[in-house]
Amino acid sequence: MYQDYANFKNGCVMELSVLQEEFMKLYQINSYEHWFYDHDIGAFHFKSDNGRDLYFKYIDVGSFSTKRNTWMWSWDNKSTPKQVAKGLEKVKAYGEENNFNELSRGLVENGDEYTGWEFTAITAKLLNAIGAYRIQQEHLFIYFIFTNELTQEQYDELKDKYVGCESHGTGRIAFVCQHLLEGSNLGFHEVFDSNPLIEPENDYQAWCDKCEKAWERERAWTENFKAFTDLKIVCDQCYFDIKRRS
Ligand SMILES: [Zn+2]
Ligand SMILES: [Zn+2]
Numbered sequence: 001m002y003q004d005y006a007n008f009k010n011g012c013v014m015e016l017s018v019l020q021e022e023f024m025k026l027y028q029i030n031s032y033e034h035w036f037y038d039h040d041i042g043a044f045h046f047k048s049d050n051g052r053d054l055y056f057k058y059i060d061v062g063s064f065s066t067k068r069n070t071w072m073w074s075w076d077n078k079s080t081p082k083q084v085a086k087g088l089e090k091v092k093a094y095g096e097e098n099n100f101n102e103l104s105r106g107l108v109e110n111g112d113e114y115t116g117w118e119f120t121a122i123t124a125k126l127l128n129a130i131g132a133y134r135i136q137q138e139h140l141f142i143y144f145i146f147t148n149e150l151t152q153e154q155y156d157e158l159k160d161k162y163v164g165c166e167s168h169g170t171g172r173i174a175f176v177c178q179h180l181l182e183g184s185n186l187g188f189h190e191v192f193d194s195n196p197l198i199e200p201e202n203d204y205q206a207w208c209d210k211c212e213k214a215w216e217r218e219r220a221w222t223e224n225f226k227a228f229t230d231l232k233i234v235c236d237q238c239y240f241d242i243k244r245r246s
Pocket of ligand 2: 166167168171236
């Protein structure tokens with residue numbers, strides 16, 4: 001026997017409205033004048049004019065177009081990086097198990113002003129959100145759920161040490177010379193020996209044979225050397241891919 005979709009949806013909407021009221025009150029969300037979100041690290045930032053900051057880890061649920069009255073799940077949206085849609089595969093799988101097509105199709109047509117909140121409510125329920133938020137960008141409403149609060153320290157650490165990667169989601173920040181980024185068999189000289197199983201104290205950094213030669217000549221971060229090496233930021237998984245092919 002399948003559950004009834006309308007029942008399930010309405011239950012989720014009721015739960016979210018209770019949760020949301022508590023969330024808005026607990027964190028005094030309306031007392032913050034500004035918000036920002038950072039897709040690289042999946043962190044949402046509320047900022048007040050009197051210097052208060054509040055951070056949450058988020059999942060980008062999807063967007064509703066008031067022009068076309070369509071809903072698009074963010075896992076189906078090419079402009080949304082993978083790392084902020086992570087978790088939604090559970091919602092999709094739930095839709096497939098229960099024959100709730102609207103949860104498993106990327107694009108849902110014939111929506112109305114409630115559509116976005118309904119899908120957000122379902123997602124909030126299935127992924128144990130602590131709250132939700134909607135922002136408007138031109139004709140799009142974009143919906144987020146928050147999974148946990150981040151302290152200032154956690155936020156700073158994410159900002160400093162993590163980077164968004166199109167292929168791997170959010171990863172540790174690492175640096176390679178401009179030559180290693182594209183080439184292969186160019187040599188691989190690391191500042192310290194990296195091991196994918198050990199969380200490093202410092203950021204991974206490597207350059208190629210030519211850069212190593214230049215370094216031996218200059219022994220300093222001269223303008224020349226900087227321009228030649230031109231370190232690029234990559235995620236740690238990309239770093240190890242590059243290491244394998246070097
Ligand atoms: Zn190089
Ligand atoms: Zn990567």
